[in-house]
Amino acid sequence: MRLKLLAHTPDVETLIAVSMLTTTSGAKPSTLYQRLKAKPGKVSEVVGRAETQHGNILEHNRFTWLVEASEPEVLAVLENSRFINTTRLGEGRWVLSCNLRAAVEYSKLHGDEFSRLVAESIVGVEPGLRRFFKGVMG
């Protein structure tokens, strides 16, 4: 299986922090977003407090990959998660996408090649998200 991250929504960590503060503070989400964009240090501090049991804070983003894999390999991925969108491009080529919550939960439950590749590709572009893949990556 080969996997290449093609695109993702920007500001993933900032939006995790916005999501956390939206639920518990009276401030409006667009105000929080503007404030936090100007203070990256604050984003790390807020996200560092995240308790991912309430996983919806990890859902405000999307990661999109080009995957080269056999049909059985992709079928196994789809059987393992209801939250991954798939498009078949041609023989052995697929577009797959999901949000961070689906990727993290997949990686924690299934220690397969797909979960490792997904975690590596996400952390490769957003190093601050490594904390959510503890136990999956080294």
Add this chain to the structure above:
Amino acid sequence: MRVRLLSYTPLEPLMEALPGTRPRDLLPHMGYVFAVEGVSRACSHQLVRHRVASFSQQSQRYITVKRLGERVVEPPSMAGRREFLDVVKAVQEAYESLIASGVSKEDARFLLPNATETSLLMTMDGGSLLHFLGLRLCYRAQWEIRALAKEALRELRKAQPTLFREAGPYCLQLGYCPEGRFNCGRMKEAWEEYRAEP
């Protein structure tokens, strides 16, 4: 009400990596994050019925609703009506009194009306978003969620005009009304309202 598109998947890297793919076919793989602010809890109840989406909403368990009278959405049909204003005033007094007497916010909120203002983050993939717009821009949709959908469409057309040029109520997307006997009979009007500028 205010709707802002905070973040979205850029189309260009996908088109570069997948030449020959129709942009519209990539919509299920693209994410859109909106800040939705100053809508009623009645509106947010309708929003969360769109299940292929994610929401982070201001929690009435954590946030005290201060000055309820200034934090309600008043339907135009009830503008200035005493029945509405009197109930909101009475609820505000009772809510504040309960909080002051030590009742928890999560219990006191049982009094709060559907008109109470709320703000939230809403994220959908592009495919679900087209479905949302198809349903909620329809003239049969409730006025507040239709206004919200209209703001969302305006933001989307500003950010990705090519992708959302043809987005609109289902009568515009499909070229016919799928509402059957509930057809509003105003398809031409809807097309004129929602068709993108050339």
